[in-house]
Amino acid sequence: MKIVIIGGIAAGMSGAAKAIRINPSAEVIVYELEEYISFGACGLPYYVGDFFKSEKRMIARTVEKMQAAGIDVNVRHQVLSVDAKAKKVKVKNLTTNEIFEQTYDKLMVASGANAIRPPFKNMQLENIFKLTKMQDGLALKKKLADPKIQNITIIGAGFIGIEVVEAMLHIDKKVRLIQRGPRVFNGIFDEKITDLMQTELLAKDVELILNESVNSFVGTNCVEAVVTDKATYETDLVVVATGFKPNTDFILDTGIETLANGAIVVNEKGETSLEDIYSAGDCATVPHMVTGQNVYIPLATGANKLGRVVGVNMAGGETEYIGSLGSACVKVLDYEAATTGLSESDAAIINTELSSVFIKDKNYTGYYPNQEDLYIKLVYETKSKIIVGGQTLGKNGAALRIDVIAMAIKMKMTTDDLGMMDFCYAPPISKTWDALNVVGNVAK
Numbered sequence: 001m002k003i004v005i006i007g008g009i010a011a012g013m014s015g016a017a018k019a020i021r022i023n024p025s026a027e028v029i030v031y032e033l034e035e036y037i038s039f040g041a042c043g044l045p046y047y048v049g050d051f052f053k054s055e056k057r058m059i060a061r062t063v064e065k066m067q068a069a070g071i072d073v074n075v076r077h078q079v080l081s082v083d084a085k086a087k088k089v090k091v092k093n094l095t096t097n098e099i100f101e102q103t104y105d106k107l108m109v110a111s112g113a114n115a116i117r118p119p120f121k122n123m124q125l126e127n128i129f130k131l132t133k134m135q136d137g138l139a140l141k142k143k144l145a146d147p148k149i150q151n152i153t154i155i156g157a158g159f160i161g162i163e164v165v166e167a168m169l170h171i172d173k174k175v176r177l178i179q180r181g182p183r184v185f186n187g188i189f190d191e192k193i194t195d196l197m198q199t200e201l202l203a204k205d206v207e208l209i210l211n212e213s214v215n216s217f218v219g220t221n222c223v224e225a226v227v228t229d230k231a232t233y234e235t236d237l238v239v240v241a242t243g244f245k246p247n248t249d250f251i252l253d254t255g256i257e258t259l260a261n262g263a264i265v266v267n268e269k270g271e272t273s274l275e276d277i278y279s280a281g282d283c284a285t286v287p288h289m290v291t292g293q294n295v296y297i298p299l300a301t302g303a304n305k306l307g308r309v310v311g312v313n314m315a316g317g318e319t320e321y322i323g324s325l326g327s328a329c330v331k332v333l334d335y336e337a338a339t340t341g342l343s344e345s346d347a348a349i350i351n352t353e354l355s356s357v358f359i360k361d362k363n364y365t366g367y368y369p370n371q372e373d374l375y376i377k378l379v380y381e382t383k384s385k386i387i388v389g390g391q392t393l394g395k396n397g398a399a400l401r402i403d404v405i406a407m408a409i410k411m412k413m414t415t416d417d418l419g420m421m422d423f424c425y426a427p428p429i430s431k432t433w434d435a436l437n438v439v440g441n442v443a444k
């Protein structure tokens with residue numbers, strides 16, 4: 001059994017590690033374009049923001065460790081094309097420039113995603129960065145050490161843009177955040193939650209510019225200003241964080257089924273439309289746990305889990321992914337926020353009327369110092385009261401409460417169940433009626 005894996009980060013290495021454990025006699029070969037494997041890009045904002053020093057801390061597993069586990073890891077190897085009929089891939093060794101073919105019994109495409117390069121004019125100017133690869137982080141951190149770089153403009157107020165805001169403030173830079181839509185996290189979080197996030201950003205002196213669309217950059221060698229449809233803003237450095245596109249161009253000529261954005265469509269086993277070809281991670285879809293649709297949710301959580309499922313199935317086992325809820329969390333300066341499942345606007349997808357409640361409560365008992373507000377939104381089917389989504393925001397204890405709501409969705413719990421659920425209580429940690437009980441009871 002020869003298993004070939006394209007891409008050696010979250011999905012690819014999860015698949016490789018699981019496959020060799022399930023079937024130690026299998027030949028597992030990984031081709032990774034970069035010089036490293038198992039790189040946690042999630043650490044990049046905190047690395048450039050100097051929360052920790054060594055970039056090596058973002059590498060979860062080394063090539064040597066994986067080779068010792070019996071996996072044939074080949075870094076600086078790019079898969080150029082896939083011949084699905086002949087079951088072979090064409091590979092380029094980027095060190096020697098040698099091009100060779102490799103046959104497979106099972107193939108996993110785990111090639112991730114690339115940052116979208118928006119059509120802004122003069123993108124070639126210096127000091128315009130993206131933040132997805134190790135090299136991006138190294139180059140950006142080096143540039144930020146230059147004391148002349150003080151005014152930072154971040155384009156895009158999604159998860160990465162907001163994390164970069166915190167990073168830049170942490171190293172005492174002046175920060176401007178430009179968002180094309182009317183709110184941060186446009187459409188991802190409820191307006192009541194984004195209002196609180198925006199108040200927090202403004203309170204920490206972030207220059208928040210909403211409803212403006214960047215057109216171009218101005219400068220001679222280095223960027224000196226950002227031009228939007230409404231104004232021109234002077235800047236020393238720009239970070240573009242405008243989303244991701246699946247990295248699948250090299251396989252599209254096989255006729256593999258994809259979404260319009262190029263994400264490879266997979267089922268619960270990670271199987272694609274082509275025989276013996278599997279996929280997982282940022283290059284692929286995930287089945288949604290509630291809607292059953294194949295959706296594009298590029299997160300490390302799903303990449304690891306579906307990657308592991310693929311590893312089992314390629315190695316001869318049989319298992320299925322339970323599906324994604326798009327559970328995600330983020331720190332917005334002093335706040336933490338999280339989301340899972342559906343919102344009311346998704347009612348049409350499941351053809352069911354949805355209701356929601358939004359509460360403001362407290363994280364723990366009032367006489368214990370530093371009690372904080374806790375906001376929870378709960379989304380549920382109007383008739384059955386089955387919980388299908390939620391969002392949280394607060395300064396302490398907010399984000400991880402979303403995991404309870406995620407579990408409730410999986411177990412098809414009702415708002416009544418949540419209202420009476422036996423949660424733990426001690427004054428410094430929660431309340432006798434936890435905020436999650438309260439939101440369940442309010443939803444009655």
Ligand SMILES: Cc1cc2nc3c(=O)[nH]c(=O)nc-3n(C[C@H](O)[C@H](O)[C@H](O)COP(=O)(O)OP(=O)(O)OC[C@H]3O[C@@H](n4cnc5c(N)ncnc54)[C@H](O)[C@@H]3O)c2cc1C
Pocket residue numbers: 006007008009010011012031032033034040041042043044045077078079080110111112113131132133160247250280281282283298299300301302303
């Ligand atoms: C700044 C940042 C912060 C993030 N924060 C979070 C977070 O807090 N929580 C969260 O859940 N997710 C987060 N993510 C997303 C998370 O990093 C990704 O979902 C995860 O890395 C996806 O893993 P993957 O294996 O699918 O793809 P990738 O990590 O993109 O790895 C794919 C690999 O395939 C290689 N490759 C591509 N094409 C080829 C080819 N033809 N031949 C050989 N190799 C190839 C690439 O070089 C790449 O290394 C963040 C991402 C970024 C950039």
